[in-house]
Amino acid sequence: MTMTRSAPPVRALLVLALSALVSPGTSLAKSPSGASPVFLLDTPREEPSVLRDGMRVGLESGVPRALYHVNFAVDPADPETMARQYLRANHALLRLDSEELDDLVVRHTRAGLAATTVRFEQRHQGVPVLAPDIAVTINREHRVTFVANGYQPGISVESVVPVVAEGDAR
Numbered sequence: 001m002t003m004t005r006s007a008p009p010v011r012a013l014l015v016l017a018l019s020a021l022v023s024p025g026t027s028l029a030k031s032p033s034g035a036s037p038v039f040l041l042d043t044p045r046e047e048p049s050v051l052r053d054g055m056r057v058g059l060e061s062g063v064p065r066a067l068y069h070v071n072f073a074v075d076p077a078d079p080e081t082m083a084r085q086y087l088r089a090n091h092a093l094l095r096l097d098s099e100e101l102d103d104l105v106v107r108h109t110r111a112g113l114a115a116t117t118v119r120f121e122q123r124h125q126g127v128p129v130l131a132p133d134i135a136v137t138i139n140r141e142h143r144v145t146f147v148a149n150g151y152q153p154g155i156s157v158e159s160v161v162p163v164v165a166e167g168d169a170r
Contacts, residue, residue, distance in 0.1 A: 063095045067147040076142050079109050083118035083136035086144045094134075095153040107133055115139045122151055125160045 047058040049065055056066040072089070074082040084101055091099045104120040117137045122129040132150025139145050162169075 061095070061153070063149060063151065063153065064093060064147075065149050067149070070144045070147060072144040074138065074142050074144060079111070079116045079118045079138060080106050082138050082142065083120070083144075086136055086138075086147070087120075087134070094147070094149050094151060096151055097153055097155075104134065115145060124155045124157065127160045129155065 047060055047065070049056045049058050051057075054068050054070075055064040056068075057064050070086075072086055074085045076082075077085070084104075087094065087096065087101055087104070088099055091101070097103060101120075103123050105123055106118060107121040108119045110117050110119075115137050117135050120134040120136075122131060122134070129152055131152045132148070134151055135146075135148040136144055137146040
């Protein structure tokens with residue numbers, strides 16, 4: 001009986017494909033002439049984290065990325081006001097740069113039957129930060145129950161003024 005080798009199992013191919021997609025690496029963005037690199041772009045990756053005291057905390061940053069079973073009472077108000085009340089009271093824990101929350105803009109509010117989630121987009125000098133949102137979930141009893149924290153503390157860039165004209169960027 002002759003045995004022939006078949007194609008690798010689908011699972012092995014899937015693992016290889018996924019590892020190629022998520023492996024850390026960098027790529028260079030070149031100018032149209034190809035003369036020299038302009039920016040070094042890091043491949044986004046999820047920060048390793050650990051569960052501690054009802055929170056998923058980033059190992060590198062120390063930032064709580066998810067807070068479970070929060071049970072924080074807020075004063076009855078509209079969803080954004082209640083979410084901001086929680087964020088102000090916990091800005092140090094969440095590693096937010098400002099208690100005024102002036103770098104957070106509401107991106108979306110979703111009201112469900114059991115709870116309402118308010119999503120905030122982080123901005124730096126008025127420019128949206130490419131990062132996950134902060135999402136605050138508030139139940140019908142006016143208690144914050146869950147927080148997802150994609151905030152990136154300590155952002156520092158030389159300038160947010162565009163150096164390429166809008167027409168040239170397209």
